[in-house]
Amino acid sequence: MTGWQAQSSALAKAVAATTTVGDTRWLAAVEETPRHVFVPRHYVQRDGDWVAVTAADARWLNAVYADAPLVTELLPDGLGRLSVVSSSTKPALMVRMLDALDVGDGHRVLEIGTGTGYNAALLCHRLGAESVFSVDIGVGLVAAARERLAALGYAPTLVAADGRFGLPGHGRFDRIVATCSVPTVPWAWAEQLTDGGLVLVDVKVGSQAGSLVLLRRYPDRLEGRFLARWAGFMPARDGDVAPSPPPGERAGPVAESVTFVDPDPWTALVPWFLASAGRSPVVGVTRYGPGLDGWRVSAADGSWSEVEPADARGLRVVRQGGPRRIWADVEDAHRVWAGAGRPGWERLGLVVTPDRKHGVWLDDPAAVLRTF
Ligand SMILES: C[S@@+](CC[C@H](N)C(=O)[O-])C[C@H]1O[C@@H](n2cnc3c(N)ncnc32)[C@H](O)[C@@H]1O
Structure with a gap:
């Protein structure tokens, strides 16, 4: 075993130790996919500044094969401060999501948020590149991911676009997985899903306010439950720029x-x-x-x-x-x-209808607690 293979094998074991995985082919994908190809550079914060960590740094390879998220792209926000706009998700979370997505042989899968391309590589390993489609709003991110995937012999369909519109013109998808959060689920995704198809997405209606929900496509709606374990992704951006900072506090009566x-x-x-x-x-x-x-x-x-x-x-x-x-x-x-007895996420569900209305329900789709 070469250096990286010993490391990726240890990473797969670390993921298996913390995550219940139904389809162990996702663990094989982690074991056999070189994460270092997808993360040639990441950023860490030291004394308030972002510092790049590359292969020249002795700590790089260990960091790349740790079961941890890595910041991979920074852009200045409207106030000139560097803001994280892309990262490689914690591998255990990626596996948990791919497993929850119940991917079957021959499924066509659309990923929203290509980022480094690593998650797309896991999908290519499991399904073959011809079944994998991935979009990211970052033009440079998509170009880099394409090169990295090609280095492994994979040529999935990668497009630089706003993933909130899905990927029109490429037929229906059996599964859609989003690795950026959205405040509402775009109906375009429902239109691009096969009947009975699934979408897994982090719905965040506000800062930290939401989690991963797995929705099935029915003729008249998307509906499903939140996953039991909370997770958080960076919000979808409006362009290939950093999101605007939140508004400051206002004056007025208190x-x-x-x-x-x-x-x-x-x-x-x-x-x-x-x-x-x-x-x-x-x-x-x-x-x-x-x-x-x-x-x-x-x-x-x-x-x-x-x-x-x-x-x-x-x-x-x-x-x-x-x-x-x-x-x-x-x-x-x-x-x-x-x-309601302090329910956890697993007791909450979401229904989305073509008129873009969202209903949050408790235990039973008829018991709607909130609409937005
Ligand atoms: C957590 S990262 C994705 C990680 C990626 N799946 C990987 O394996 O490296 C989230 C990604 O969502 C992308 N993104 C943000 N807004 C988007 C949008 N509107 N459409 C498509 N991608 C978007 C970001 O550019 C970023 O690369």
């Missing part, structure tokens, strides 16, 4: 109240999602204060709330401004969630 709800989204991601679904979505959430226990939350319409650090009883002062009281949305979502 309402003050108190709350016992923990504002940390990570402590309760389901109500965080319910708080944004159908409301002005939360686009920015940051910690502040000496212990970083205070939270500032901002919404797309300029609404904002500031939740002070908790006192000894867990009580926090809340200030809110802008057109909506977004903290009230968060508290309401917590009430609904607690009333």
Whole structure:
């Protein structure tokens, strides 16, 4: 075994140790695909700056074969700060998604978000390149991925385009997998799926507010459940540029109240999602204060709330401004969630209809909690 093969074999074992995989051919794909070909350079943050790590760096190969995401492309945002616009997803998450997608022999699969091309290579390994289609909004990313895939003898259909339109003109797909998040599921994807086909996508209605959902194509709708384990992808971009930073806080009248709800989204991601679904979505959430226990939350319409650090009883002062009281949305979502027995993602589902309406349901498609 050469150096990389010993490393990729160890990576496949690491993935198998943390992930329940029904179709072990995905593990074989990880074992036999050289990730280093797809990640000749990645970026790490040191002292607040991004630093490139390449083959010249002794740590590069180990990092490439670790079961971890790697930042692979940076672009300046509207404020001139470097923003991550592409990455190689954590291999265990890729395998978990490909496995959940229930890919069968002969299936035609469309990937939205080619990035490095590594995930497309896993698909080519499993299905053959003629069944693999992948699009990315980054022109340079697609060109680089094409070269890397060709170096392995794969020539899937790669297109530089906005994947929110799917890939028109290439027939129907049995499966669509998106590796960037979307606030709503584009109906174009439903139109390009075979009857009974599946789409797996991270629906994020706001910052951290959503997760992976597996939807089946029915004649009149897409419908399915969220995967049990939360995951997060970078949002789909509008062009081959970095996304705009969230709006800053606005001036205006301020309402003050108190709350016992923990504002940390990570402590309760389901109500965080319910708080944004159908409301002005939360686009920015940051910690502040000496212990970083205070939270500032901002919404797309300029609404904002500031939740002070908790006192000894867990009580926090809340200030809110802008057109909506977004903290009230968060508290309401917590009430609904607690009333339903604090469900995990696996109890939530989504239905999308051709009129672009989305319904979030609990346990049963008839029990819709939120629409957006
Ligand atoms: C997490 S990375 C994809 C990782 C990739 N699957 C891999 O194996 O390296 C997300 C990708 O989505 C792409 N993307 C963002 N917005 C997009 C859009 N509107 N259409 C298509 N791709 C988009 C980004 O350019 C980025 O490469």
